[in-house]
Amino acid sequence: MDTPDRPKLRPGLAADAHGDHDFVLYDPRRVGQPVVLSPAALALAERFDGQSTAAEICAALAIDLPGVRVSPDAVAGLAAALDDAGLLDSPRLRARFTGPVREPTCVGSYAADPDELRAQLTRLFTADGGPGLPGEPRPGENLRAVLAPHMDYGRGGVTYGHAFKELVENSPATVFVIVGTSHYSPARFTLSRQHFATPLGVAETDTAYVDRVAAGYGDGAFGDPLAHVPEHSIELEVVLLQFLLGGRRPFRIVPLLTGSIEDRVREKADPAAAPDLARMVDALRAAEAACPDPVCYLISGDLAHIGPKFGHKRRAAGARLAESREKDRAVLKTLEAADPGGFFEAVAAERDRRNICGLSPAWLTLAVTRPRVGRVLHYQQFADPRGRESVSFAAAAFYG
Secondary structure, X not given: OOOOOOOEEOXXXXXXXXXXXXXXXXXXXXXXXXXXXXXXXXXXXXXXXXXXXXXXXXXXXXXXXXOOOOOHHHHHHHHHHXXXXXXEOOXXXXXXXXXXXXXXXXEOOEOOOHHHXXXXXXXXXXXXXXXXXXXXOOOOOOEEEEEEOOOOHHHHOHHHHHHHHHHHHHOOOOEEEEEEEOOOOOOOEEEOOOEEEEOOEEEXXXXXXXXXXXXXXXXXXXXXXXXXXXXXXXXXXHHHHHHHHXXXXXXXXXXEEEOOOHHXXXXXXXXXXXXXXXXXXXXXXXXXXXOOOOXXXXXXXXXXXXXXXXXXXXXXXXXXXXXXXXXXXXXXXXXXXXXXXHHHHHHHHOOOOOOOOOHHHHHHHHHHHOOOEEEEEEEEEEEOOOOOOEEEEEEEEEEO
């Protein structure tokens, strides 16, 4: 294995105490694997600046820490270990995370065995409160978009079933633009040309469609090359598309992650007036207009996140849960009106204090598709019994 001659630690890493003496070096964005290091090894790694050779790193360490002596071989060994963990900015990392196929990162939250996974997904439709498995597609209204959760399947449960039954039965689409919340990246938008692998196979990305969006948007369409690596919001939707459409019809995806629009919330300013957001709306519309195949949008976003886990003082229990449910109902009414401005204003009015992570993908999709009406299909509010957290989410359909 090749080790960089001038190793460079990736930016944005963090180091926390681990046990009595050691540290754990990790990426808060969950790219790569954490590594436990001694204080001396951490001091060594901090000198991996991409400019210094192993000999220069050893000399610098000897000056800063006179009692510590390391050899170039030790530097190379540490660099190799960090590269294995994905914590170095190296050609190997870029090849691993930006190659033609994105490997799954959510296996464990869902079954790795395809048969077990299919059984797990079936329960999203057949468990108590579920809608039943989808039947054959039927002609009807023009389904433009569906909102689905991106909670893990265990907690998202039958809400997933309600969203995807509507999608399969009421849309003939063979191209799905999946607009998902970006949880780990500050970039406003990040498209991907990667195909998505899961235990059910590889879902093909429509790279021509992606390139049309990128050309219409301009610089920044692939905002953060690593944004898709740890992200679950698109992967969880792809698995369900494969499960339901694999034997019915071929399909392609367009993966788009959307970052925060907190700046618009803070200023209570219309998102459509922001140049970058307006450009993406126009780019998506133009890309769809040029697509010869039927297109449907899939919004991957949850609603409120409340409780101490999310930085709130009040426990997510009792009156606090009831209060959040009422606020969710007000937000869902704006979705039923298919009104992107009203939806944004409902969230901005409370300054997004409940951390509605589906704000940016839902606003963007409604602004692009301009549906005539929305319908809420199902709503759930997960609550940790200790009151540490609550996350709410819904399934909704939007017709043009």
